[in-house]
Amino acid sequence: MDRDIRVVQVGLGPMGLRIVRHILAERQGIMYVGAIDVAPELEGRDLGELAGVGPCAVPVSGDAARVFQETKPDIAIYTTVSYLKRFLPQTDVAIRNGVNVISTCEELSFPHFVDSELTARYDELCRKHGVTMLGTGITPGFLMDIRASVLTAACKDVQRIEVTRRMDATLGRQSFQQRMGVGMEMDAYRAAVAAGAIKGHVGLEMSICLIADAIGWALEEVRVMAPDPVMAGIPVASEFFTVGTGQVKGTEQQAVGIVNGEEKIRLDFAAYLGAEPSYDEVALYGTPELRARVTPSWPVDSGTVAMVVNLIPAVINACPGLLTINDLVPVSFKSGNMAGFVCQAG
Template sequence: MKNILQIGFGPLGVQIGKYIAQKKTVKTLAVVDIAPSLKGKLLSELDEDLPTDVTIFSSVKEAVEDLKVKPDVAIITTVSSLQKLIPQVEEVAKYGIPVISTCEELSYPWKLQPELSKRLDDICKTHNIACLGTGVNPGFLMDYLPSVFSSISKDIEHITVERIQNASPRRIPFQQKIGAGLSIENFRKKEATGTLRHVGLQESVYLLASSIGITLDEVTESLEPVIADTEVASEAIQVKKGEARGVEQIAHGYKNGVCKIKMHFKAAIDEPRSYDKVTIKGTPNFSSEIDGGINGDIATCAITINCINSILKAPAGLQTMRSITVPGFIN
């Protein structure tokens, strides 16, 4: 039995908690969340599908000192920012607990944030723990999966990765993050603050490039609103004609002036067709498409849990999906 300390109990943390409760070989020992309204509550008070014997604490120190058993792994589902995540990882690392996080910037931070990456790597090695950033995207669909596909290539000229998704069934924070329901003016204002976008697209480009042995000279990224032609809605958000119903981002990775990797991400309310597609131009040429796409919320929760055995086998330091052993389903 692998014992888990969950840190962060928003919609994603709650869903992971529910999935763990259905497992035979994994158990949540305690939850940490800074929300004052959650302190001291049992998980079952929040949802009947959650355990009746697990308490929410306001700090890692309180949780670990209260537990009779040391957690095997901490799962952190709190922030997208690497800078904000590092103090949280350091707090856990002091107790010698390995970390898996859904922080998007953690998925492959070496190129974009080298100083922070080294700082986190040093923290992990000092306390002899491994730390991994994962999720469905970044962490799987647009980087790890095409990396696996590349293993059957004799040579590669170019890789295109597309993730087009209808955001209507996604959790509310995701719909808000892609700007659904905002006027174009407000969309641009939020874009300027860096709070409106799919986080991790460039990290995915660099992870894939590293996997196929390419050192890129330049990575560019564009971001545009997907504008509603008619009024559309999800269960939580109403979008008027002319407002943003989502976001479209395109990244290109260049080597010697030639585009070697293109990534196309689009998520919007009422998007007519969802799919995930990898196209490799090389020997052989081929495309692989997942019709209907992968539900991001389900897959992110699942892969986070299914990486537990891999992180426990990993050496100390900052790891990526490329450096750990291949994860698989945990019962």
């Protein structure tokens, strides 16, 4: 491309503004031409000023159709919602204007698992208008799925995969710590889980599906356990919360993928104040058997920003359709019939 990549930002919450700040202050060859948010108080505000990096002459608008029609961007970055059925209708206006889409929507990382019919409909819509859509992030999208899949590429055989993420929630935003139940009493935590107010980590199902899809394992079942509280044995504190002994300092949760009646994939997630050591680990059981650990655990927000921005050229270059990261990074051990991984012979 002999010009800068033209981008529209959709959604100006904390993550959206982090991406804006990073692109405006640290990246080259990419430029914002528009910004969209439904909050009326943001109408007309300068995008750069909102992100804290100074004016960039890009006003925020609530009129998505007008922004896409007038600015003709190459891609739109959506940082709006986590759930597929709320997210996909938001993208109609971008797709119909021929604009590629990349998003932090967790369920978009493997949309077939959530709603295969809706996914097929939007895949067809993307193809019709010649655009590509991708969901990505640090997890799902990298640490608990694609990283594990890529490591299997150097294996002659893989029988089982375990992925563990243990992160120090002290470093997370206040909203993240709240979602992990930090500072609650155990009974209140249990009640919040039962009511759906605390859901644990969004996207464990997607990570299991991404691993299985990459390797070629046909999942019979994906089981996601209810989140459990991690209790403080001693007082602990963050910038936002002070947690006493016997109170909740975070959350842990597990998920498994079942193939032929056997647990083939296991994900263990934990985020709590003072987690030490914090790490991200992949354990592969096969030929060879190995463990790959990164410590400390990968930062959530900066990692998500990097994944979104670094994948923009790949999305623009990709074939049209509603894709997953496996379509862009098809590097993994291949189980079973190798011919099943070939799209077109010859």
